Amino acid sequence: MSVVEQHLKPYSREWLLSDRPTSRKQARIGRAYVIWQRFAENRLALFGLMIIIGLLFVAAFADVLAPHNPLQGDLRYARLLPPGSDGYLLGTDDQGRDILSRLIHGSRLTLLVVVLVAVIAAPVGLIVGTVSGYAGGWVDAVLMRITDIFLAFPKLVLALALVAALGPGIENAILAIAITSWPPYARIARAETMTFRNSEFISAVQLMGASPFRIVLRHVMPLCLSSLIVRVTLDMAGIILTAAGLGFLGLGAQPPLPEWGAMIASGRRFILDQWWVAAMPGAAILIVSLGFNLLGDGLRDALDPKEAGQ
Amino acid sequence: MTPLLTVDDLRVSFPTRTGKVEAVRGVSFTLGRERLAIVGESGSGKSQTGRAIMGLTSPSAEIRAKKLAFGETDLLTMSARQRRDLRGKRLAMILQDPKYSLNPVMTIGRQIIETLKTHESVGRSEARARVLSMLEAVQIRDPERVFDLYPHEVSGGMGQRAMIAMMLICGPELLIADEPTSALDVTVQLEVLSILDKLVADRGMGLIFISHDLRLVSTFCDRVLVMYAGRVVEELSSANLHEAQHPYTQGLLNCLPQIGADRHPLPVLERKPEWAL
Amino acid sequence: MTTTALSVRDMLVVYEDFAALNRVSLDVQHQESFGIVGESGSGKSTLLRAISGLSAFQEGSLTVDSRNFNGRKRDREFYRTVQMVFQDPYGSLHPRQTVDRLLLEPLAIHGFDNVDARIARALDEVGLGSGFRFRYSHQLSGGQRQRIAIARALIVEPKILLLDEPTSALDASIQAEILNLLEQARRDRSLTFVMVSHDLGVISHMCERLAVMKSGEIVEILPADALEKRQFSADYTRQLLVASEGFRRD
Numbered sequence: 049m050s051v052v053e054q055h056l057k058p059y060s061r062e063w064l065l066s067d068r069p070t071s072r073k074q075a076r077i078g079r080a081y082v083i084w085q086r087f088a089e090n091r092l093a094l095f096g097l098m099i100i101i102g103l104l105f106v107a108a109f110a111d112v113l114a115p116h117n118p119l120q121g122d123l124r125y126a127r128l129l130p131p132g133s134d135g136y137l138l139g140t141d142d143q144g145r146d147i148l149s150r151l152i153h154g155s156r157l158t159l160l161v162v163v164l165v166a167v168i169a170a171p172v173g174l175i176v177g178t179v180s181g182y183a184g185g186w187v188d189a190v191l192m193r194i195t196d197i198f199l200a201f202p203k204l205v206l207a208l209a210l211v212a213a214l215g216p217g218i219e220n221a222i223l224a225i226a227i228t229s230w231p232p233y234a235r236i237a238r239a240e241t242m243t244f245r246n247s248e249f250i251s252a253v254q255l256m257g258a259s260p261f262r263i264v265l266r267h268v269m270p271l272c273l274s275s276l277i278v279r280v281t282l283d284m285a286g287i288i289l290t291a292a293g294l295g296f297l298g299l300g301a302q303p304p305l306p307e308w309g310a311m312i313a314s315g316r317r318f319i320l321d322q323w324w325v326a327a328m329p330g331a332a333i334l335i336v337s338l339g340f341n342l343l344g345d346g347l348r349d350a351l352d353p354k355e356a357g358q
Numbered sequence: 359m360t361p362l363l364t365v366d367d368l369r370v371s372f373p374t375r376t377g378k379v380e381a382v383r384g385v386s387f388t389l390g391r392e393r394l395a396i397v398g399e400s401g402s403g404k405s406q407t408g409r410a411i412m413g414l415t416s417p418s419a420e421i422r423a424k425k426l427a428f429g430e431t432d433l434l435t436m437s438a439r440q441r442r443d444l445r446g447k448r449l450a451m452i453l454q455d456p457k458y459s460l461n462p463v464m465t466i467g468r469q470i471i472e473t474l475k476t477h478e479s480v481g482r483s484e485a486r487a488r489v490l491s492m493l494e495a496v497q498i499r500d501p502e503r504v505f506d507l508y509p510h511e512v513s514g515g516m517g518q519r520a521m522i523a524m525m526l527i528c529g530p531e532l533l534i535a536d537e538p539t540s541a542l543d544v545t546v547q548l549e550v551l552s553i554l555d556k557l558v559a560d561r562g563m564g565l566i567f568i569s570h571d572l573r574l575v576s577t578f579c580d581r582v583l584v585m586y587a588g589r590v591v592e593e594l595s596s597a598n599l600h601e602a603q604h605p606y607t608q609g610l611l612n613c614l615p616q617i618g619a620d621r622h623p624l625p626v627l628e629r630k631p632e633w634a635l
Numbered sequence: 636m637t638t639t640a641l642s643v644r645d646m647l648v649v650y651e652d653f654a655a656l657n658r659v660s661l662d663v664q665h666q667e668s669f670g671i672v673g674e675s676g677s678g679k680s681t682l683l684r685a686i687s688g689l690s691a692f693q694e695g696s697l698t699v700d701s702r703n704f705n706g707r708k709r710d711r712e713f714y715r716t717v718q719m720v721f722q723d724p725y726g727s728l729h730p731r732q733t734v735d736r737l738l739l740e741p742l743a744i745h746g747f748d749n750v751d752a753r754i755a756r757a758l759d760e761v762g763l764g765s766g767f768r769f770r771y772s773h774q775l776s777g778g779q780r781q782r783i784a785i786a787r788a789l790i791v792e793p794k795i796l797l798l799d800e801p802t803s804a805l806d807a808s809i810q811a812e813i814l815n816l817l818e819q820a821r822r823d824r825s826l827t828f829v830m831v832s833h834d835l836g837v838i839s840h841m842c843e844r845l846a847v848m849k850s851g852e853i854v855e856i857l858p859a860d861a862l863e864k865r866q867f868s869a870d871y872t873r874q875l876l877v878a879s880e881g882f883r884r885d
Binding site: 399400514543544545546547548551552555570571572573574576577578609610613614615616617618621622623624625626627 | 674675777806807808809810811812814815818819833834835836837839840841862863874875876877878879881882883884
């Protein structure tokens with residue numbers, strides 16, 4: 049096993065794929081590169097990634113991209129114009145507002161919902177799951193029964209109840225969705241933790257004298273992270289739909305906010321004659337949901353722990 | 359007389375992300391009704407050789423050979439269906455761990471009957487009688503009881519005996535045993551080996567015994583092929599093992615700690631790149 | 636000076652209603668290499684796990700370096716004294732950590748300084764060198780992994796090393812390298828070994844004394860050279876010895 053001193057050009061393909069990295073940075077970047085390679089082999093996943101990047105771009109530059117004011121319309125001359133009308137690419141709604149501009153600004157709300165739910169629900173699920181799985185015994189029993197209580201309710205019904213109690217509004221909708229979406233993450237994290245708990249590499253850390261806190265945080269959690277990321281990404285579509293559903297029922301974002309679900313709700317009245325008012329936000333939800341699903345599928349293949357050893 | 363098995367220039371390669379990897383690179387041997395051992399370390403291609411003969415190589419792999427024949431039949435041009443018919447009936451294989459090769463939800467007796475019925479049409483009572491006598495032949499003391507047990511209810515040694523019974527029920531002409539005793543305790547190992555030894559001798563089967571343990575196979579087999587990096591580096595008769603010429607074979611023989619031999623440090627195998635050429 | 640490094644008295648480990656370890660007693664002297672040999676289910680691994688605190692023992696006592704321990708509670712000081720190497724080199728290294736992280740962890744837990752130099756020295760000691768420092772475990776062969784596991788155990792400078800079948804998952808030629816490495820480390824660091832194996836040859840090569848275990852009990856304790864001279868009393872020891880000599884056609 050002679051170690052041939054190799055001087056590879058940093059960031060070259062060989063440097064990235066080298067199986068004898070010479071620095072912490074190279075090891076980390078090399079690993080990321082291998083994951084990226086696996087991900088990039090999947091065309092559909094790349095397409096999904098493009099959709100999400102597009103969404104981010106649109107949300108970031110909404111003010112520049114939107115041709116009209118999303119909140120105030122031209123009630124006199126521009127009510128319910130069909131798509132392709134002069135200056136209104138996707139048509140206008142019953143308030144004379146440009147649907148394209150509303151969709152562009154609505155992407156911010158969608159992104160806000162998705163990001164906040166992920167930021168709240170995923171860590172809660174991860175902590176509850178790993179602690180419960182690692183500790184076992186009564187801690188596990190208590191935490192899992194709480195999880196079961198949340199799981200017992202249909203997601204939308206529970207979110208509805210919470211929003212009804214907290215009052216309508218986008219913040220409360222986000223909170224409600226977050227509260228209803230952590231239990232599956234806890235279940236996944238727990239199941240994975242259980243498979244590692246008795247493995248020798250965890251025993252080895254125990255034998256170093258590491259505290260349970262340290263073991264969970266530094267050794268168990270990183271292992272659960274990849275499957276959690278995949279699951280959260282795949283759930284994003286569902287979260288968007290739940291948010292839209294709450295918006296549709298009038299319990300999420302309130303008018304005149306250009307939330308996609310609320311837009312569909314208001315377009316419902318003209319669905320037969322002016323189909324585009326409801327169909328355009330519907331299409332936006334469809335495309336973004338599809339994007340997250342494709343991305344999640346690609347991530348699952350790239351991050352699959354079973355393949356990571358190859 | 360045609361030999362039982364002819365292998366000429368067998369090559370097995372697997373496609374991977376980084377290109378084709380050849381696990382077996384030109385293995386040739388012939389086998390009569392004798393006990394042949396294939397010995398090597400992990401990754402030497404010994405198991406892949408056995409699997410290729412059985413037709414159990416994974417579908418993505420590519421198998422090439424100048425000749426791969428079982429008696430008069432050419433194994434290379436056979437259809438998958440014909441191969442299946444051959445397996446179990448005339449060719450059989452025992453794997454390392456009975457835990458993984460026995461079906462966990464079927465009783466041992468039923469599994470052996472299944473195997474028998476796949477290849478022969480026999481009546482129910484006759485099948486049962488034959489399975490019981492087979493279980494007896496592998497020295498299971500209470501065959502009636504073991505017949506109705508599930509694999510998880512028996513010990514590793516008992517499971518491996520059941521596996522041998524299942525593999526030999528149709529009276530194959532060639533048996534390939536891939537590390538059949540490595541998962542067993544040392545004292546049980548010897549029992550299983552002596553059962554296998556007796557059956558092979560009584561029924562006049564050919565045996566290919568794949569193992570990493572040179573010492574063990576040299577006491578069990580007539581002839582030893584030593585494999586390294588996909589090739590046969592040396593062929594020896596077991597009796598002349600101490601006359602091994604190849605440094606790899608010598609290294610394998612010497613590196614084992616022995617009771618009573620005071621060798622500190624143990625001689626270590628120096629791998630030379632030219633062995634793999 | 637021979638003092639007791641590790642002493643086990645009447646240790647009892649019961650799983651449900653089955654005694655995995657039935658009142659086992661043994662003493663290991665400082666700088667001695669003590670072997671435990673037995674087949675699966677003999678309780679040899681259970682004994683190591685109970686000593687290390689990975690599983691609890693219900694009755695009996697454990698004394699390490701004249702300090703007493705109970706159940707499965709061990710303090711940090713204990714793990715400075717006692718370290719363990721596991722059987723499966725594929726399972727004992729964290730799959731998502733580089734060698735660097737693996738070796739850093741024990742140093743961080745015990746608050747060592749000068750970590751870079753220590754990691755470099757540990758890698759040198761197990762014959763790997765700095766080229767391996769930033770590899771992930773899947774970029775290593777079985778023997779290299781076991782070297783890393785040994786480096787990880789030695790890096791906190793323990794006095795006692797528990798070895799649970801450290802070479803039984805490895806090829807014979809790699810086994811020889813690892814055994815040599817362990818012997819070298821023991822000489823250099825004046826370590827005490829407690830080594831478990833099913834292989835009588837390995838135990839007699841590595842150890843000065845050995846205990847033969849069967850169904851949770853110690854059958855007999857004897858010096859390693861007694862095997863060669865056939866000076867043992869238990870029939871089971873003879874069976875193991877015969878089995879280790881290989882197959883014989885009668």
